[in-house]
Amino acid sequence: MEVVTVRRGAVRSVVMAGLLVLLGAGAGTAHARSGYSGSGPEADVAYHGRVALGGGxxxxxxxxxxxxxxxxANATVRLRLSAELADRQELAEGCVRAGLREVMCETGPLPLHGRGRHIGLVLELRERTPEVVVRVDTWWNGGATDRNHTNNEHVVLALDTGDAYAF
Structure with missing residues (x-):
């Protein structure tokens, strides 16, 4: 099993993004997700990967x-599940649990025309289920404009077969 973590201090950035929403900067975060940013840079964040469900x-x-x-310099990816997570989770560095069915992870620096760090997670589910829907999207991108959401918003159905489903 390969699990690669993101850089040290990532939890602070993910938590800070959440605090900004709670402290009234939520409108700016929502605008960043919708593609509007005002004076920020323009970037095209994309996520590629795979999901596999097996044995809970x-x-x-x-x-x-x-x-x-x-x-x-950084972004935060949000992973929302159709099934509840078990109470105890060992998350990769830079990732935090954000609810019963949600995890957020810092991407680290995203260079121009380049890839960020690999994020690997093994999430324990509260109950074994025959399928899980995983929704992937950008929660925070530093105020950048992203006009192409087709490559950073994914919905993946994973069946409890152990097979990997790519996105």
Missing amino acids: RLRILLVPQNDGPAAL
């Missing part, structure tokens, strides 16, 4: 990418 465990390998035209 959901394995996710995700590679963030930036197709430009500007580099990003």
Whole structure:
């Protein structure tokens, strides 16, 4: 099993993004997700990876990418599940649990026309289920404009077969 973590200090950035929403910057975060940013850079964040469900465990390998035209210092990817997570989770560095069915992870730097760090997760589910829907999207991107959401918003159905489903 390959699990690669993101850089040290990532939890702070993910938590800070959440705090910004709670402290009234939620409108700016929502605008960043909708493609509006005002004076921020323009970037095209994309996620590629695979999801596998087997025996009550959901394995996710995700590679963030930036197709430009500007580099990003950081972004936060959100993973929402159709099934509840078990109470105890061992998450990769830079990832936090954000609810009963949600995990957020810092991507680290996203260079212009380059890939970020691999994010690998093994999530324990509360109950074994025959299928899980995984929704992947960008929660925070530093205020950048991203006009192409087709490559950073994914919905993946994983059946409890152990097979990997790519996105």
